[in-house]
Amino acid sequence: xxxxxVSNISIDSTPAPRVTGxxxxxxxxxxxxxxVMMSVPFLLWLFIFKYVPLWGWxxxxxxFKPARPLFDQEWIGLETFRFMFTDANFHLIMRNTLVMxxxxxxxxxxxxxxxxxxxxxxxxxxxxRVVQTISYLPHFISWVVTASIVTTVLSTEGVINEILVGLGxxxxxxxxxxxxxxxxxxxxxxxxxxxxxxxxIIYLAAITTIDPGQYExxxxxxxxxxxxMLHITLPGLKPVIVIxxxxxxxxxxxxxxxxxxxxxxxxxxxxSENLDIFVxxxxxxxxxxxxxxxxxxxKTVVSFIFLFSANYIAKRLGESRxx
Amino acid sequence: xxxxxxxRKKFNLFDTLNxxxxxxxxxxxxxxxxxxxxxxxxxxxxxxxxxxxxxPRMWTLDNxxxxxxxxxxxxxxxxxxxxxxxxxxxxxxxxxxxxYTVSRQDYVLRKFVTLAFVLTMxxxxxxxxxxxxxxxxxxxNSFWVYILPGIIGVFNMIIIRxxxxxxxxxxxxSAKIDGAGDFTTFVRxxxxxxxxxLATVSLFVAVGQWNSWFxxxxxxxxxxxxxxxxxxxxxxxxxxxxxxxAQNAADAxxxxxxxxxxxxxxxxRATMTIVASLxxxxxxPFLQKYFVKGLTLxxxxx
Numbered sequence: 048x049x050x051x052x053v054s055n056i057s058i059d060s061t062p063a064p065r066v067t068g069x070x071x072x073x074x075x076x077x078x079x080x081x082x083v084m085m086s087v088p089f090l091l092w093l094f095i096f097k098y099v100p101l102w103g104w105x106x107x108x109x110x111f112k113p114a115r116p117l118f119d120q121e122w123i124g125l126e127t128f129r130f131m132f133t134d135a136n137f138h139l140i141m142r143n144t145l146v147m148x149x150x151x152x153x154x155x156x157x158x159x160x161x162x163x164x165x166x167x168x169x170x171x172x173x174x175x176r177v178v179q180t181i182s183y184l185p186h187f188i189s190w191v192v193t194a195s196i197v198t199t200v201l202s203t204e205g206v207i208n209e210i211l212v213g214l215g216x217x218x219x220x221x222x223x224x225x226x227x228x229x230x231x232x233x234x235x236x237x238x239x240x241x242x243x244x245x246x247x248i249i250y251l252a253a254i255t256t257i258d259p260g261q262y263e264x265x266x267x268x269x270x271x272x273x274x275x276m277l278h279i280t281l282p283g284l285k286p287v288i289v290i291x292x293x294x295x296x297x298x299x300x301x302x303x304x305x306x307x308x309x310x311x312x313x314x315x316x317x318x319s320e321n322l323d324i325f326v327x328x329x330x331x332x333x334x335x336x337x338x339x340x341x342x343x344x345x346k347t348v349v350s351f352i353f354l355f356s357a358n359y360i361a362k363r364l365g366e367s368r369x370x
Numbered sequence: 371x372x373x374x375x376x377x378r379k380k381f382n383l384f385d386t387l388n389x390x391x392x393x394x395x396x397x398x399x400x401x402x403x404x405x406x407x408x409x410x411x412x413x414x415x416x417x418x419x420x421x422x423x424x425x426p427r428m429w430t431l432d433n434x435x436x437x438x439x440x441x442x443x444x445x446x447x448x449x450x451x452x453x454x455x456x457x458x459x460x461x462x463x464x465x466x467x468x469x470y471t472v473s474r475q476d477y478v479l480r481k482f483v484t485l486a487f488v489l490t491m492x493x494x495x496x497x498x499x500x501x502x503x504x505x506x507x508x509x510x511n512s513f514w515v516y517i518l519p520g521i522i523g524v525f526n527m528i529i530i531r532x533x534x535x536x537x538x539x540x541x542x543x544s545a546k547i548d549g550a551g552d553f554t555t556f557v558r559x560x561x562x563x564x565x566x567x568l569a570t571v572s573l574f575v576a577v578g579q580w581n582s583w584f585x586x587x588x589x590x591x592x593x594x595x596x597x598x599x600x601x602x603x604x605x606x607x608x609x610x611x612x613x614x615x616a617q618n619a620a621d622a623x624x625x626x627x628x629x630x631x632x633x634x635x636x637x638x639r640a641t642m643t644i645v646a647s648l649x650x651x652x653x654x655p656f657l658q659k660y661f662v663k664g665l666t667l668x669x670x671x672x
Contacts, residue, residue, distance in 0.1 A: 075478045081552040086471040086483050089464065089522055096503070096519055097490040103499020117502075162395075165388055170381075178392045180658055181399050187650045189581030191604045195643045196402040198607065199409075199636075204420050206405070240398070272384060305584070309607065330498045331588065343496025351492070 107341040113334065127341040137325070137342075144321040148302035150235045152295050158239050159246035160284065164276050166247060167254050182244025194309035197237050198224065224310060227318040234306055234319075249291070250284055257283040289366045297354030300346045322346055403647070406640045410434070414637035433641040436633045442594060443602055447645070450580060450599040453516040457579040462572050464521050466564065469530035470556045487524050501588060510589045513596060516579070526571045533567040534560060569660040577650060603642045606635070 076083060107127055109120040131137050162182075169175040185193065200206055201223040208220035223229050261279050270278065304323035311319035320328075322342060330339030404424055409417055410433050412426035421427070437443050471477055472484045494500070509515040541563065545555045561568070583600040590596040633641075 072478060079477060079552070082471045082474060082477050083479065085467050085553060085556070086477075086479065089468050090483060090486060092521055093486060093490065095507075097494070100495025100499035100503050101493070103495045103502060106498060117506075165391065168384070168388055169392065170385065174389070174392070178396060180655060181396045183658070184651070184654065185399060187577050187581075187654055188647050189583070189600050191581070191583055191600045191607065192643050192647045195603065195607050195639055196406065199406070199640070200402060206401070206423075244399075309604065326497050331501070336498045336502075340496055340498045343498065347493050347496070354492070 103340065104344050106336050107344045109337060111336040111340075113336060123337075127337045128345070131338060131341050131345070139317065140320055140322055140325045143318060144300055144302045147231060147234060147307070147321060148299050150231055151238050151302065152299075154235045154239055155242065155246060155295075156288070156292070158243045160250060160281075160288070162243055163247040163250035163254065163284075164280060166251060167280065168272065168276070179244065179247075182247070184244070185241045186245035188241070190305035190309055193237065193241055194306065197233065197310060201233065224312065225314040227315040230310075230315045230318040233310065234303075237306060237310075238303070249287060253284050253287040254280060286366075289361055293354065293357040293361055296357040297350050299353050300349050403644075403651070406643050409637060409640035410644050412637070414634045417637055418634060433633055433637045434645075437638070437641050437645060442597070443599070443642070445595065446597045446599045446602045449513075449596060453513070453598065454576050454579040457517050457520060458572055458576045460517055461520055461523060461526075461575045462568055465523055465526050465571065466530050466561065466568060467556060468522060469527045470534060470560050471552075472527070473531045473534040474552075487522070487527060491524050504589055511593050511596070512590075515585060515589045516582075519585075520575075520578075523571070523575065526574065529571060530564060530567055533564055537563055566660050569657055573654070573657045573660070576653075580649065599642075599646050603639075603646050606639055606642060609635075 106120075108122060108124060110123045110126075111120055166175060166178065169178070202208070203220040203222060207223070208217075211217045212220060223233060257280065262275055265275050265279055300322055302321045302323070304321075304327075307319050307321055307324055308327070311324065326339045326342045326346075329335045329342070405422070408422050408424055408426050411429060411431070412422050413428035413430045414433060416428045468483070468487075472480050474480065495503070504510055504515060504519070509518065541559060542555065545559045550558065581600060583598065583604045586596065586598050586601040587604070591601075
């Protein structure tokens with residue numbers, strides 16, 4: 048630990064002229080014993096609940112048998128990873144994970160930015176506030192409730208089938224969730240329904256920081272509303288968009304767990320099963336702890352690589368970046 | 371200036387379409403909830419005939435009576451309330467306390483503590499190591515598995531820290547001069563001053579507690595006494611995904627009610643959905659004014 052800057056709040060008025068760094072550190076530690084007592088118990092908590100499980104990564108390199116003690120397992124190196132990467136089922140899982148993740152990423156960004164721009168154009172403040180309040184609501188509703196709603200809406204007697212049959216687009220009600228090829232579309236739409244309002248918050252906050260003088264200048268130059276949106280508001284949002292993009296690219300293998308688990312069934316499994324479902328199915332369902340942990344390790348490592356790469360690229364392009 | 375005022379008056383096609391779009395958005399957002407309420411207040415056997423949209427055809431409270439009389443569901447609701455209240459109080463207090471210590475520029479462990487916590491935002495041990503840890507700690511089959519793993523929320527800590535750092539310096543300094551200790555300063559000065567951000571964080575934590583079902587499924591699924599409302603709804607959802615088991619469930623209800631099916635799986639699901647989301651729908655509008663501020667502050671500075 049480097050020596051701390053002497054603070055303006057601290058009371059020690061006469062620091063001894065020639066104390067070594069370590070002695071100064073301990074002296075101040077004792078002075079601040081109340082602060083220490085207020086934070087160190089949480090460090091202990093952190094160590095147990097967040098750092099100890101990292102030790103569990105070793106399971107991925109072992110032929111783990113739950114019946115045997117944790118320290119008496121057979122090491123098999125990268126065997127589990129070799130098995131996983133050559134498994135056809137895993138390739139399918141990776142395809143589903145990446146496709147759903149990219150659908151969520153693109154749809155999420157496009158819809159949230161569009162909605163934020165449109166909300167910003169509303170002139171009646173009261174109306175705008177009502178729209179915002181209502182559109183944030185689904186974000187707070189659990190995935191279980193959301194899945195229940197989606198199941199109801201998409202059932203054979205649900206509103207989607209009634210509308211489509213009523214308009215003559217389809218002749219008989221379709222069991223949407225039983226048809227795997229529709230799963231990605233259903234998932235993407237559900238994610239948008241649940242989160243589009245919430246995701247506008249950060250963009251709307253960023254819009255308020257744009258200098259209003261720019262709009263006035265553009266108006267005097269004869270720019271219409273679309274041109275102002277396109278050439279002032281959107282560029283003003285660029286730093287926020289880049290940061291969120293980096294964060295989201297880091298989470299590229301994080302395609303969600305709850306919606307896939309809750310809306311997934313035997314008939315759409317070929318499209319709905321992703322990496323997190325794989326981890327659960329092999330880990331808790333089948334009890335293959337090694338394979339499940341290997342998939343978790345793979346996910347974390349890939350996330351790190353993507354996060355740092357996206358950050359590096361943004362840095363090289365001269366854009367704002369995370370770190 | 372005249373240009374600007376001119377702009378204010380003009381109300382064109384774009385504005386009309388924009389308002390129409392917003393109205394459609396609100397309908398799409400709210401319709402599922404309204405429909406669920408209508409189904410939950412309609413006679414279950416009548417609902418099977420279809421055609422229930424915005425308003426019940428045959429009003430009844432039987433569905434709610436059934437749900438609330440069901441011992442399992444009532445007990446699960448109590449556990450949900452309990453974990454939400456205890457979990458939120460414990461987590462918000464502890465997170466705020468930690469946030470205060472790392473907001474103190476003179477605290478010697480400030481950088482170390484902050485880094486140790488922030489690092490954990492970027493990795494986790496994964497499902498199985500986490501599961502094994504909880505098992506080794508003896509937390510399976512226990513209520514405390516809902517509380518202990520979530521004592522500190524790192525993102526929440528950053529939001530609260532940013533808020534405290536944004537407070538005027540003079541306030542905390544004057545407390546110091548008055549001879550208040552660090553803990554007293556935290557309880558008497560910092561906590562009251564951070565109410566807006568604590569309200570935001572409380573909302574996030576409470577919603578997270580109320581909505582979670584996966585920890586119940588993972589650690590306590592064998593003990594019905596520790597089940598929660600969301601997990602019970604999840605189980606109903608899973609069984610009604612296959613038509614055959616839904617029929618079984620309906621038969622079971624019919625049996626329990628003496629031959630006549632008063633509650634069907636559809637009605638039960640709608641009622642449970644409303645019960646599970648009602649507390650959030652009720653509380654959320656009151657806290658809304660806080661969270662946008664709290665979130666954007668944390669997002670910008672964190």
